[in-house]
Amino acid sequence: xxxxxxxxxxxxxxxxxxxxxxxxxxxxxxxxxxxxxxxxxxxxxxxxxxxxxxxxxxxxxxxxxxxxxxxxxxxxxxxxxxxxxxxxxxxxxxxxxxxxxxxxxxxxxxxxxxxxxxxxxxxxxxxxxxxxxxxxxxxxxxxxxxxxxxxxxxxxxxxxxxxxxxxxxxxxxxxxxxxxxxxxxxxxxxxxxxxxxxxxxxxxxxxxxxxxxxxxxxxxxxxxxxxxxxxxxxxxxxxxxxxxxxxxxxxxxxxxxxxxxxxxxxxxxxxxxxxxxxxxxxxxxxxxxxxxxxxxxxxxxxxxxxxxxxxxxxxxxxxxxxxxxxxxxxxxxxxxxxxxxxxxxxxxxxxxxxxxxxxxxxxxxxxxxxxxxxxxxxxxxxxxxxxxxxxxxxxxxxxxxxxxxxxxxxxxxxxxxxxxxxxxxxxxxxxxxxxxxxxxxxxxxxxxxxxxxxxxxxxxxxxxxxxxxxxxxxxxxxxxxxxxxxxxxxxxxxxxxxxxxx
Numbered sequence: 001x002x003x004x005x006x007x008x009x010x011x012x013x014x015x016x017x018x019x020x021x022x023x024x025x026x027x028x029x030x031x032x033x034x035x036x037x038x039x040x041x042x043x044x045x046x047x048x049x050x051x052x053x054x055x056x057x058x059x060x061x062x063x064x065x066x067x068x069x070x071x072x073x074x075x076x077x078x079x080x081x082x083x084x085x086x087x088x089x090x091x092x093x094x095x096x097x098x099x100x101x102x103x104x105x106x107x108x109x110x111x112x113x114x115x116x117x118x119x120x121x122x123x124x125x126x127x128x129x130x131x132x133x134x135x136x137x138x139x140x141x142x143x144x145x146x147x148x149x150x151x152x153x154x155x156x157x158x159x160x161x162x163x164x165x166x167x168x169x170x171x172x173x174x175x176x177x178x179x180x181x182x183x184x185x186x187x188x189x190x191x192x193x194x195x196x197x198x199x200x201x202x203x204x205x206x207x208x209x210x211x212x213x214x215x216x217x218x219x220x221x222x223x224x225x226x227x228x229x230x231x232x233x234x235x236x237x238x239x240x241x242x243x244x245x246x247x248x249x250x251x252x253x254x255x256x257x258x259x260x261x262x263x264x265x266x267x268x269x270x271x272x273x274x275x276x277x278x279x280x281x282x283x284x285x286x287x288x289x290x291x292x293x294x295x296x297x298x299x300x301x302x303x304x305x306x307x308x309x310x311x312x313x314x315x316x317x318x319x320x321x322x323x324x325x326x327x328x329x330x331x332x333x334x335x336x337x338x339x340x341x342x343x344x345x346x347x348x349x350x351x352x353x354x355x356x357x358x359x360x361x362x363x364x365x366x367x368x369x370x371x372x373x374x375x376x377x378x379x380x381x382x383x384x385x386x387x388x389x390x391x392x393x394x395x396x397x398x399x400x401x402x403x404x405x406x407x408x409x410x411x412x413x414x415x416x417x418x419x420x421x422x423x424x425x426x427x428x429x430x431x432x433x434x435x436x437x438x439x440x441x442x443x444x445x446x447x448x449x450x451x452x453x454x455x456x457x458x459x460x461x462x463x464x465x466x467x468x469x470x471x472x473x474x475x476x477x478x479x480x481x482x483x484x485x486x487x488x489x490x491x492x493x494x495x496x497x498x499x500x501x502x
Contacts, residue, residue, distance in 0.1 A: 110138035110168075116147040124153040127160035135168045138199075143175035145207055145237075150177045154184050158191035169197055173204035173234075185214045193226055203227060204234040206266075215244030219251025222258040230259045236268035236296070245275030249282050257287035264294040268326075272300035277310045280343055284318030295322055298355065299329040304336025311339045317346015326355040328385070337361030337389070341368035345377050352380050357415065358388035366395025370402035381408045387417035387445065396425040400432035413443040417474065421446070423454035430457045433466050442469050448477040 111134075115123055120142045127134075142157070143149040149157070154176060160166065176184050185208055210218065215238075221227070240248060245267070252258050265288075272279075276297070282288060283295065325344065332340060337359045345351075345368075359365070369386070372378060391399070396419070403411070421429070426449065432438070444467070446458070455475050462470070 111136045112139040112141075113137060114139075114141040116142065116144045116149075120147075120149060121153040121156075124149075124156035124160065127165050128156040128163070130160070130163070130165045133164055133167050137166045138168060139171040140166065140169060141171075141173040141204075143177075145175065148175045148177040148207070151180045151184065154180055154188060158187055161188075161191040162194045164195040167195070167197070168199050170199050171202040171204070172200065173202070173206070174208060175206060176208040178209045182209070182211050182214045185210055186217060189218060189221060193221065197227075198229065200227060200230060202232040202234075203230050204232070205238065206234050207237040210235060210238040210240055210244070212241055212244040212247070215240040216247040219247040221251075222248075223251040223254040225255065225258055228259060229261060231261050232264040233259065233262060234264070234266040235270065236266045238270055240267075240270045240272075242271075242273045242275035245270060245272045246278050249275075249278045253282045253285055253287040260287075260291065262288065262291055265292060266294075266296045267300065268296045269299045272297065272302055274306045274309075276300070276302045276306040277313060280310045280314050280318055283320050283322075284314065289319065290321060292320070293322060293350075294324040296324075296326040297330075298326045302327075302330040302332065304331075304333040304339075307332055307336040307339045307343075311343050314343060317343055319347050320344070321350055323350050323380075324353045325351055326353075327359065328355045328357040330359050332359045332361070334360065334362040334364045337365035338368040341365065341372060345369070345372040348377050348379070350380055351378055353383035354378070354381060355383075355385045356389070357385045361386070361389040362391060363395050365389060366391040367398050370395075370398040373399075373402040373407050374405055376407050378408055380410060382410045383413040384408075384411065385413070385415040387415040387419065389418075390420040392420045393422065393425045393428065395419070396421050397428050400428055403437045404432055404435045406437060410440065411438070412440060412469075414438075414441060415443075415445040417445045417447040417449070419449060421449040421451060423451055425449065426451045426454040427457055430461045433458075433461050434464070436466070438467050440469055441467050443472045444470060445474040446478070447474045451475075451478040 113123065124142070142153075157174075174188070176188070185205070205218075215235075235248070248267075252262070267279075279297065283292065322344075327340060337356070338361070340356075340359070356369075366386075366389075373381075396416070416429075419425070426446070429446075438444075446455075455478055458473075458475070461467075
């Protein structure tokens with residue numbers, strides 16, 4: 001029996017007593033096709049459609065002729081697509097029961113399933129009992145930091161993978177409860193390998209307590225190129241440790257690159273420590289050199305000694321194509337921070353966002369960063385976060401001089417919080433602002449710099465019309481006096497008269 005002749009019912013493969021809502025959204029045509037790309041379109045005149053951040057009134061003001069029979073055209077023009085969030089369950093029930101075209105189109109839209117707790121347990125049980133594959137499930141996110149997946153649900157999920165229930169899965173995220181032990185991740189990985197997941201692009205094991213043994217097993221599987229199409233690998237908050245990190249890096253770089261299309265690698269909070277020595281050389285090697293654009297290794301207990309060893313093994317700097325680099329919250333010390341700058345900014349880069357907050361950098365770190373800017377090694381930089389580093393007056397002076405050269409014309413976000421700038425550092429910054437090098441800046445954080453009354457100088461500079469694009473200025477904790485709510489008096493005229501406030 002064809003779809004046209006079958007009994008007309010609402011299609012929801014996860015409808016177990018409404019424990020999950022079909023997470024779908026009607027999206028507008030792409031920009032340039034004659035319609036407002038920011039509007040969600042109704043199909044048959046449901047009074048109100050709601051997404052997480054959008055509410056659209058009745059269809060009457062934007063109704064088009066033959067809307068009822070144009071569901072196929074909606075698919076062709078990406079009006080129905082994978083871009084969806086929550087819609088009221090009742091609206092979808094009404095639409096699917098009153099419009100056969102909408103029902104047929106809805107069946108073709110990919111599913112994005114996100115749940116945790118009891119709903120995640122029920123979903124895993126439901127998937128394990130499916131007799132036929134469900135090709136509409138593309139994104140599966142199970143568990144969260146405070147409500148992880150327990151053993152029973154994990155076993156059901158393993159059965160689902162063994163039965164090839166989700167053959168077209170593209171994004172998989174799971175947070176496993178530590179009670180399952182490392183055996184839990186072993187079982188899950190083995191189940192995922194039972195049947196090929198050729199369309200898998202994102203593998204996210206954040207907070208799944210992958211220890212040294214699990215890291216070694218996952219590394220061996222990656223080395224065998226069983227997940228060679230993966231573009232995003234998230235292993236943050238797992239505590240792999242020094243040895244686990246070495247196993248993982250070795251697996252990723254083996255055989256010319258286990259994941260040749262890998263673009264995003266997140267190793268945040270894994271207690272990497274001395275295991276860091278293997279990472280820079282790998283990032284500059286053939287496995288990652290041409291593909292990896294986003295790397296996060298923040299909060300990993302990496303010290304200056306580990307940085308020294310890595311720099312010595314790489315014989316200076318490494319070439320890479322990174323655009324987003326986060327190395328915050330690693331206690332490198334001033335010399336270690338300077339070595340990091342030489343290691344990753346030794347050649348011209350494509351970095352857009354650079355996060356180096358709280359790495360215990362001081363004057364030498366600031367001088368190295370200023371030299372990199374002056375030598376045009378950060379021409380695409382838009383976001384610079386070097387907060388919580390005691391670079392002091394001398395560091396601010398060199399950074400200001402470097403930025404005055406205009407070698408970072410796209411800089412939009414600058415975080416100098418807790419940098420021990422004091423009043424003299426703020427005065428130097430004001431001089432730099434007058435040069436015009438910060439005219440495109442939209443976010444400036446100067447909080448907790450013990451600047452006291454020198455904040456008045458910033459207000460005076462802004463009144464002159466400098467930083468015309470500035471939308472957010474943070475100056476809190478700069479006065480020994482008790483903080484009061486609202487903007488200081490000297491800034492009120494600046495922002496309410498001279499600046500456009502978002």
